[in-house]
Amino acid sequence: MPLAETLTQLRVGNQKFLIDFYQRSRHLFARWAQRKHRLAAPQAHELLQDTLLDFYDQVADGRITKLPDDLRAFIYGMAQQRLAAQVPAHVPLPAAEAQRRQRLLAQFNQLGADCQQVLTYFYFHSYQFEKMGVKMGFPNATVARLQKSTYLRKLYELVRGGYEPGWAVGTGAADKG
Incomplete structure (x- = not known):
């Protein structure tokens, strides 16, 4: 699988690449x-699992935007940093961060289907505006860029409390500009 496709798959929640990496690498x-x-x-296996979960979180939230050329060395380095920082194994997200993520997901789910699709294409699939325009049926890349900005603003307003819960935005052809 090409490196860019691997990151895209990780961003949308497909962890097969990491599972395969773990299975191939755990003994070494x-x-x-x-x-x-x-x-x-057993402790080494837990460390590798936790390190791969850290890597996944960093890809998913955008801190890692390019797959390292030597992934094995990168993962080993992350594990070494975990050990040096004495990070305990299997620590769940702090309650405040878990709640923040749940609220953001709930607010994202209040957006209409088109709105969710555009933001997903841009932020999770890394589509360029030209490709997004074709996928969404927009006349050109400029419309795709404007729609992404509009939909991101709508999500931001939801997060800030500007919309009533249950009101779906970005649901129809009128939103396509």
């Missing part, structure tokens, strides 16, 4: 962790 990683940090295999 455990040997490295034993030699370098004196971790037993």
Whole structure:
């Protein structure tokens, strides 16, 4: 799978790439962790799992926008940083962050289908405006750019409390400009 496609798949929640990476790498990683940090295999496997989840979160929230050329070295480096910072294993998100993400998802779900699709194409699939315009049936890339800006503003207004709950925005052909 091409690197750009891998990131896109991760952004939309498909973790198959990470699962495959874990299955291929866990024994080698455990040997490295034993030699370098004196971790037993079960602790090394947990460390690799937690590190891959950190990597996934960073891809999903946009902190990682390009797949590293040497992913294995990058993941090992992340694991080493986790150990140096003494980050405990399997720590759930802080309650405030989990609630923030749930509220944002609920607000996103209040948007109309077109609005959700445009924002998903742009932010999760990394579509250029030309491709987004074709996919959405817009006359050109400028309309796609304007629609993305309009829909992002609508989401922002939902987040700020500007719309009534249950009112779907961006649902019809009139929104296509």
